[in-house]
Amino acid sequence: MDETTMLSVTNLSVSIDGQPVVSGLDFELKNGERLCLLGASGSGKSTIAAALTGTLAATTRVTGSIDIRGHEVAGVPISRRPPEARAAAIFQDSLSSLNPLVTVRRQLLQPFLRRGVRGRAADTAVESLLARVGIEQPRRLLARYPGELSGGQRQRICIAVALAGTPGLVVADEPTTALDVVTQARVLDLLRELSDDRRMTLLLITHDLAVAAKLCERAIVLAGGRAVESAPMDELIAAPQHPYTRALIDAASVTVSALHLASQVDPTSTSGLPSPGPAREVSP
Ligand SMILES: Nc1ncnc2c1ncn2[C@@H]1O[C@H](COP(=O)(O)OP(=O)(O)OP(=O)(O)O)[C@@H](O)[C@H]1O
Numbered sequence: 199m200d201e202t203t204m205l206s207v208t209n210l211s212v213s214i215d216g217q218p219v220v221s222g223l224d225f226e227l228k229n230g231e232r233l234c235l236l237g238a239s240g241s242g243k244s245t246i247a248a249a250l251t252g253t254l255a256a257t258t259r260v261t262g263s264i265d266i267r268g269h270e271v272a273g274v275p276i277s278r279r280p281p282e283a284r285a286a287a288i289f290q291d292s293l294s295s296l297n298p299l300v301t302v303r304r305q306l307l308q309p310f311l312r313r314g315v316r317g318r319a320a321d322t323a324v325e326s327l328l329a330r331v332g333i334e335q336p337r338r339l340l341a342r343y344p345g346e347l348s349g350g351q352r353q354r355i356c357i358a359v360a361l362a363g364t365p366g367l368v369v370a371d372e373p374t375t376a377l378d379v380v381t382q383a384r385v386l387d388l389l390r391e392l393s394d395d396r397r398m399t400l401l402l403i404t405h406d407l408a409v410a411a412k413l414c415e416r417a418i419v420l421a422g423g424r425a426v427e428s429a430p431m432d433e434l435i436a437a438p439q440h441p442y443t444r445a446l447i448d449a450a451s452v453t454v455s456a457l458h459l460a461s462q463v464d465p466t467s468t469s470g471l472p473s474p475g476p477a478r479e480v481s482p
Pocket residue numbers: 214215219237238239240241242243244245246405
C-alpha cells in the first residue's frame with residue numbers, strides 16, 4: 199500500500215452468528231477520493247461500515263484485511279486503534295449518534311479537549327467548525343441539547359463532531375436517509391463542499407443511487423454481502439453491466455440529466471449519455 203492510499207480492504211468477510219454477511223470484499227480508497235458502497239437493504243452495507251469504523255459487536259467474526267493509513271485494523275475495536283487509523287462515522291440516526299444529555303457545545307468541545315486544545319482556543323475552534331458546516335447563529339445553538347434541534351441541524355452537528363477529530367477517512371452510512379428532501383440536498387451539498395478540497399476521504403454507504411451520484415465519483419455495488427460491480431459513477435448509470443445494478447437503476451427511475459451529470463456528457467454523443475470511461479469490474 200503506497201502513501202496515496204487511505205484505505206485498503208482485502209478479502210474482507212464478516213459472519214454474524216455463524217452466518218456470512220459480507221464475503222470476500224476487496225477495494226481501495228485513495229486519499230481525497232469519494233467512493234460509494236451502493237446496495238439494497240440487507241446487502242451488508244452497515245456491517246461493512248461497522249467493520250471499517252471498529253464498532254462491530256465483539257461476537258462478530260471478521261477475516262481478511264482492513265488497512266487504514268498503513269495500520270491493520272480488521273476486527274480491532276475503535277478504542278484500540280491508533281488515532282490515525284480511526285475513521286470518523288456519520289450515521290443515519292443523528293439523534294442516537296449524539297448524547298441526549300450533553301449540550302451541543304460540550305459534545306463539540308470533547309475532540310478538541312482530547313487533543314489538548316482548551317479555553318478560548320477550543321471555543322473558537324468549535325465556532326469555526328459550526329460555520330464550516332453551515333450552522334447559522336451558532337451561539338444560540340451551542341447551549342441546546344440534541345433533542346432541541348431540527349433533524350438537519352442535528353446531522354450538521356454530527357458532521358461537525360466527525361470533522362472535529364480531523365479524520366482522514368469519513369464513513370457516512372446513509373447520512374441523509376432520515377432527512378426531508380430539501381434538508382437532504384443541503385447536507386449533501388455540505389459533504390461535497392467539505393470534501394472538495396480533497397483533505398477528507400469519503401466512503402458513502404447508501405441504497406440511494408441519486409444520493410450516490412450527487413456525491414461520489416466511483417461506486418461499488420453490493421448484493422448479498424458481495425461486490426458485484428465496480429465502476430465510475432457516470433458509467434455505472436449510463437451502462438450498468440450486472441443485472442443487479444440494472445435493477446437498482448431501474449428501481450431508482452433516474453435519468454442522467456436528473457443526476458446533474460450534464461457536465462460529463464460527451465458533446466459528440468447523440469444519446470445524451472456520458473462518454474465511456476476507463477475499465478470496470480463486473481462479477482459474473
Ligand atoms: N446483529 C445481527 N445479528 C444477526 N444478523 C444480523 C445482525 N446485523 C445484521 N445482520 C444481518 O446481516 C445482513 C446485512 O445487514 P446490514 O445491516 O449490514 O445490511 P444493510 O445493507 O446495511 O441493510 P439496511 O440498508 O437495511 O440497513 C442482514 O441479513 C441482517 O439481517
